[in-house]
Amino acid sequence: MVKGKLSERQRRMLDFIEKFSNDSGYPPSIREIGKAVGISSTSVVNYNLNRLVDEGYLDRDQNVSRGIRLTEKLLKSVGKLSDVIRIRKVGRIFASEPVPLPSTDSPIFGADEAIEITRDLLSTTDGLFALEVKGDSMIDAMVNDGDVVVMKLAPDWHNGDMVAVWLKDKEETTLKHIYREGAKVRLQPANPTMGPIIIDDPENLEVQGKVVLVVRQLN
Amino acid sequence: MVKGKLSERQRRMLDFIEKFSNDSGYPPSIREIGKAVGISSTSVVNYNLNRLVDEGYLDRDQNVSRGIRLTEKLLKSVGKLSDVIRIRKVGRIFASEPVPLPSTDSPIFGADEAIEITRDLLSTTDGLFALEVKGDSMIDAMVNDGDVVVMKLAPDWHNGDMVAVWLKDKEETTLKHIYREGAKVRLQPANPTMGPIIIDDPENLEVQGKVVLVVRQLN
């Protein structure tokens, strides 16, 4: 083998080991690797595993069942697993109340209530907070009851941002894409079949944050 | 034992299993657990492991060495950040095509795109694949152009599951909550203001997978 270049068989072995370990919670045995990759001899699997150790993709512990460990080099080469960011849930978002903004007070949820999101999914990690949507009132924002929205404060919002807006006269929170149009503000539903709301007096609304991510879990 | 309350021995076992798994990259064997916790009999370790499974802290695979998996409940109780699960993106979901299903072949290593999701957000980690939504045709499913849907194959779907259905006569994919009603099938949009589709002949549809998570990134 050319040093630094993996054979096709070795690459298939790594791929299998990485997937198997993720799916099962434990590494595969020599025989499981052989079966998956089409190698009938445990000594050939053993030989190739040792080559992968030499190349730095795996560690092995001797005389131990499933004694295979993925190395950082391997994880990087499959596309480094993303860091996890922990975002506090500060409460729920209702149509009839302003967004509960993060503060130093005890949040509605327990102090430890949080959602964990991979870093790749987030455009920023500064000043994020999460809210759980209650009710059907956000459906024009394509956001369901039970969805989690990750937001950040938006002192400087831009046209097209999806924001949580508190409409003072209606005493209502809504999620909309916001656009400044002259002296007015246009609130555009995410659902393309719905029409916008034009706010003649921007003093009537309060932009409480902008949405950076929506997560919907289904069972 | 009082249900829901762990004995001291069981708590020490969990603590050891979690630490050992982190340090070594693989779970401990029955005998390693026994040695660490001071239990000389493999059947006592086995008995207590089964109690921990009953309480939801562990999963076990039968007749497999180191066939112990930490559950989400355990990881939460030790306050540990969620694992990251890498889910292959197998393509895009269009209204006018069937869902591109994951191939049984091993992919060329590193070739596919993937999305990384924290384990907490997922009800299962088996057999997941991800698709990016193209077009506005899924808006009745509350799913936007550009959203990522995480799915799994659904040989046994249940009433209420959100599934990707290929409608043969219309040559169209749609995402709907599915219900079996006698000999017919009801496809219910996620948007509560929209009416259902009744499928008189279930042979006309093909359930291609069920949705377990929707992720929407906004910039």
Added chain:
DNA sequence: ATTCTAACGGAACATACGTTCTATGTCAAG
């Protein structure tokens, strides 16, 4: 053509490993 190295493959082996069985002990409930 020959030699050398890498890779392969089957077989054997010893130990690791999880499961099962049987017996005993503890303690709460009646």
Added chain:
DNA sequence: CTTGACATAGAACGTATGTTCCGTTAGAAT
């Protein structure tokens, strides 16, 4: 005091598991 459920413990067993040995093959280098 008795009973039953839970927990313990040792032993046995069959299978899983990794390592080692020996021989073969393929291809590059000479």
